[in-house]
Amino acid sequence: MTDPSGYLAAHIQERLAGRAHELGIRVDVRGEVIYLHGEVVNEERRREVEEAARGAAEGRPIRNEVSVVPVREPDGEERLS
């Protein structure tokens, strides 16, 4: 039997690509709840991801577990010899 939540997750991912232009966000549908996982560079993009997902979420609750990872200074070099 097909699990329709798989289609929903795929549609949300498609919308994340089309609207938020984020291709690396994982979408899990567990019961009624939609979970978003992944990393973005700032809070605004985290919100954008959630908004884009909401548009395809069919009214279900969203748990936005996307984390913000700011760019930091480099901390050393790798020697390739």
Place this chain on the structure above:
Amino acid sequence: MIRVAAVGDLHVGPEVAGTYRDRLGALPDQADVLLVAGDLTRHGTVEEGRVAAAELRDLGLPVVAVLGNHDYHSDAQEEIAGVLRDAGITVLEGTGTVLDCQGTRLGVAGGKGFGGGFAGRCASDFGEPEMKAFVGHTKEFAARLGGALLELDADVRIALTHYSPVEDTLAGEPPEIFPFLGSYLMAEAIDAAGVALAVHGHAHMGTEKGETPGGVRVRNVALPVIKQAYALYRLDGVEDAGLGAGDLAGTAGGPRNAR
């Protein structure tokens, strides 16, 4: 010795203008060149291309870039490349460039690249025209990459792409999407050219370090992978007379790089 700074997947837009550049002040003291492995923009608009150009212009060291799939999204890739070139950035697409790094000729060849998959689990140039076009795009690029690498009149060669030439650096991504993240055809071209280092981006959930079947070090420098403004790689020993890049990378069987 050549010091290479590398990063990919900046995905800049007007809302983050200036924030990436703020991290680049120390670059001229740390590296001889900055390599940018594609996806400078999010939506591939010319406006975003201008933001990317402003982040990377006049940094005090040469900047060599390739475009990524995001930079193609609005069909403005040519304009974006033009905006970057106007800012003094070298943009490669199946082409190469040679830089003088303190007397050592560093050759960089590259371009966007494409998918198709890896040995044993890859798409074939067969069947529908859509499938042939998909695989054909990669084949055509890999051939141009290989030619551009071999044509470099350089002491050391580096390959710069957006898509990955190997599976190693995709570890962490769902294996089912590997065929959309890179192609072994690029690794084959890299191995045939005696390359010291291959740099790519694209796989945000991947792994930094890998190696081609021929022993060339591959580094995935996508910003979400390296989690710093750029990664720094020091290629030691290149000032030794007659030492080829193949020796540097510990490769066996590839042609020597020194001419």
